[in-house]
Amino acid sequence: VATEKIPEKWVKTTCGYCSVGCGMKVGVRGDRAVAVRGDEDHPVNRGKLCPKGLSEHHTLQARSRALRPLLKQKNEFQPVSWDTALDTMVEKFLSVQAKYGKQALGVLSTGQLVTEEFYALGKLIQLGFGTSNYDGNTTLCMASAVAGYKRSFGSDGPPGAYDDLAESDLVILIGANIADNHPILCQRLAENRQGTVVVVDPRVTKTAMLADLHLPVKPRSDIALLNGIGHVLIAESMIDAAYIERHTTGFEQLRTHLAAYTPSHVAGISGLTEEQVLDIARRFGRARAPFVAWTMGVNHSTQGAETVNAICNLSLLTGKLGFAGAAPFSITGQCNAMGSREASCTSSLPGYRKFESAEDRAEIAKLWNVDPSVIPTKRGHAYPDLVEGMVKKEIRALWIIATNPLVSFPNYDVLTQALGNLEFLVVQDGFHPTPTTLHADLVLPAAIWGEKEGTYTNSERRVSKVNAAVPPPGEALSDFEIFLRTAGQLGVRDKLFPNWTGPRDAFEEWRQVSKGRLCDYSGLSYELLETAGPIQWPHPQGTESTGTRRLYADGRFEHSDEKAKLFCIEWQPAPEQPSRQYPFVLNTGRTVEHWHTRTKTGEVEMLHRMSPRAWLEMNPTDAERLGLEMHDKVTLVSRRGQVDGVELRVTSIIAPGHVFLPFHYFEYNSNRLTLSAYDPISREPNYKQCAVRVERSH
Numbered sequence: 001v002a003t004e005k006i007p008e009k010w011v012k013t014t015c016g017y018c019s020v021g022c023g024m025k026v027g028v029r030g031d032r033a034v035a036v037r038g039d040e041d042h043p044v045n046r047g048k049l050c051p052k053g054l055s056e057h058h059t060l061q062a063r064s065r066a067l068r069p070l071l072k073q074k075n076e077f078q079p080v081s082w083d084t085a086l087d088t089m090v091e092k093f094l095s096v097q098a099k100y101g102k103q104a105l106g107v108l109s110t111g112q113l114v115t116e117e118f119y120a121l122g123k124l125i126q127l128g129f130g131t132s133n134y135d136g137n138t139t140l141c142m143a144s145a146v147a148g149y150k151r152s153f154g155s156d157g158p159p160g161a162y163d164d165l166a167e168s169d170l171v172i173l174i175g176a177n178i179a180d181n182h183p184i185l186c187q188r189l190a191e192n193r194q195g196t197v198v199v200v201d202p203r204v205t206k207t208a209m210l211a212d213l214h215l216p217v218k219p220r221s222d223i224a225l226l227n228g229i230g231h232v233l234i235a236e237s238m239i240d241a242a243y244i245e246r247h248t249t250g251f252e253q254l255r256t257h258l259a260a261y262t263p264s265h266v267a268g269i270s271g272l273t274e275e276q277v278l279d280i281a282r283r284f285g286r287a288r289a290p291f292v293a294w295t296m297g298v299n300h301s302t303q304g305a306e307t308v309n310a311i312c313n314l315s316l317l318t319g320k321l322g323f324a325g326a327a328p329f330s331i332t333g334q335c336n337a338m339g340s341r342e343a344s345c346t347s348s349l350p351g352y353r354k355f356e357s358a359e360d361r362a363e364i365a366k367l368w369n370v371d372p373s374v375i376p377t378k379r380g381h382a383y384p385d386l387v388e389g390m391v392k393k394e395i396r397a398l399w400i401i402a403t404n405p406l407v408s409f410p411n412y413d414v415l416t417q418a419l420g421n422l423e424f425l426v427v428q429d430g431f432h433p434t435p436t437t438l439h440a441d442l443v444l445p446a447a448i449w450g451e452k453e454g455t456y457t458n459s460e461r462r463v464s465k466v467n468a469a470v471p472p473p474g475e476a477l478s479d480f481e482i483f484l485r486t487a488g489q490l491g492v493r494d495k496l497f498p499n500w501t502g503p504r505d506a507f508e509e510w511r512q513v514s515k516g517r518l519c520d521y522s523g524l525s526y527e528l529l530e531t532a533g534p535i536q537w538p539h540p541q542g543t544e545s546t547g548t549r550r551l552y553a554d555g556r557f558e559h560s561d562e563k564a565k566l567f568c569i570e571w572q573p574a575p576e577q578p579s580r581q582y583p584f585v586l587n588t589g590r591t592v593e594h595w596h597t598r599t600k601t602g603e604v605e606m607l608h609r610m611s612p613r614a615w616l617e618m619n620p621t622d623a624e625r626l627g628l629e630m631h632d633k634v635t636l637v638s639r640r641g642q643v644d645g646v647e648l649r650v651t652s653i654i655a656p657g658h659v660f661l662p663f664h665y666f667e668y669n670s671n672r673l674t675l676s677a678y679d680p681i682s683r684e685p686n687y688k689q690c691a692v693r694v695e696r697s698h
């Protein structure tokens, strides 16, 4: 090994990609990160890392790092000082607000910041700029899980733990290809020695190949299957009547509702046989501790939140949650999507306080030392509604932070129209150019993972310390510092962030704000996280350092009557059906080598080489019918747009009539095809199904 690649020290931190939350050590030589290795003592990954984590240090030295503030003048980006950049931003935002009202300013953030930054940003947006039109790209990935948990249990917060993967005797993964998307979590399935692993997925994913049983349902039929399981549990007396009576409401309505979901009816919708429906229902009923985990196959749907409720119904009907191995468990996407759920002001006020609750508003106002009237009584626009607001010219200025919507938001043409209507667009990112920064009037260069301090919370509510291994490049600043300086420019720094100098100050305030809430951090400190390692919340002051492995162990939920709610969910077909002109159902998803829109992984040579371009999966019978062969270049066309020159992969892992395209690649942007259809409850987009035709490219 060349000397320049030998680390002089190792800095402990947490992976900045996915929500598994692996612990790692960054090898540093001088002020360069030269290696990454897994942290053997971390309870999540025990030394292992996936290809993204192992090569994460390369992202710090990417050629496309944003190095200095850039202001667009006469259509050209010109470097400016931070003072000029922030002065311009604040002046433009305030003038738009003076002209069109406070809500004419929108903010779109991310799941990539540290919790301390989410907390500071929420205060800055709500109290400093006085707009509630603030949401994150987290609405594109896990808003359905959030809304579903709130409806069923009274609060967001995944009730289970990763240990449940080993301790369950029946693991059901619905719409969750964890082999590609959460690889280290997938490896923990190997710890399950006596249980059965079932994968419910329309594709024969790598996860399905690893499972004991694969149920290849038709896309978007999971609610019918879940209701069918509920039907059989009731019909065959496999429910826990005492638990239902003591801890839930809505059982009689649900019993009546599920009567129609007979195995034969469900078989007709799902494409499974009656026997398969009966078999999975009986496995669930007999299991000591069933663990049902899901990700985007459930969330990315116009019925995402309701599907979550249908999953929670099964745990509640059988009383099988709150103990080892048993939980309805959402696996989150981004490294700190959970932190944004807990501490920001997007779909809830910090600490899962409800905008609609006068008591919650009064409490947060007191903690923030402001009049309760300044706390909004309902959340502002969710992400798709912000875009709609831009189209209608109600939102006139936008601040985008660490996200790349021109690749990730559905229906590309609508978004470009929306951005074109803005009077001022600021994009704060660690990378430039990206498709989105190129549209900006002002680019603010931000530090990324490896260059800043704070905490992340992973999918199992485990709070991990994040540390800076190296300084940010050029003039880039941490998002935290940018928020503080913006508050200074706005004249509210002393009021909002009195005597704050770094993330530790935000953490200390957040500890107090979260005290007594479900996500109680009051017993945590940076020192404890450094010495005891990562800890699962709630961790109230005065408790042991092991945290809380599972929620709702006592059957007391967060609704005002302390009972969970059972929901009657009706299966509905997908919003766009195939037709003669658009005969295929397009499914979109990921590959193990890449992360979201590839701003980071596209810059890592090893990952780029492993997966340099998109591909389209098509069943051999469809390929033969269309006269197409492996590696042919094809064009996909939907009612909204087209994608050209995609390499064809002829494979039976995809069912006839369906095609699959990974969504990472701007050059083959699947979101030129996807539709503007959203879950009416969670506002999450329906990325998983739209109708397309496939032609040979010319």
Ligand code: SF4
Residues within 6 Å of the ligand: 015, 016, 017, 018, 019, 020, 021, 022, 045, 048, 049, 050, 051, 052, 053, 054, 182, 183, 184, 185
């Ligand atoms: Fe990072 Fe997720 Fe890979 Fe772990 S599984 S190394 S958290 S990307």
